[in-house]
Amino acid sequence: xxxxxxxxxxxxxxxxxxxxxxxxxxxxxxxxxxxxxxxxxxxxxxxxxxxxxxxxxxxxxxxxx
Numbered sequence: 001x002x003x004x005x006x007x008x009x010x011x012x013x014x015x016x017x018x019x020x021x022x023x024x025x026x027x028x029x030x031x032x033x034x035x036x037x038x039x040x041x042x043x044x045x046x047x048x049x050x051x052x053x054x055x056x057x058x059x060x061x062x063x064x065x
Contacts, residue, residue: 005060
């Protein structure tokens with residue numbers, strides 16, 4: 001997850017994400033299907049990951065400022 005966040009963050013020197021600079025396209029991450037999960041354990045773990053990702057994005061934005 002951290003690697004994804006790093007590779008999807010615009011770098012101050014290149015003004016591009018590392019992934020775009022290397023591959024010419026942007027990564028996509030979408031977990032909208034979380035609400036369709038019937039297994040409550042999987043749903044809890046997925047929501048935990050969503051929360052961690054949100055915190056990582058927030059922290060990376062703070063560092064960029």
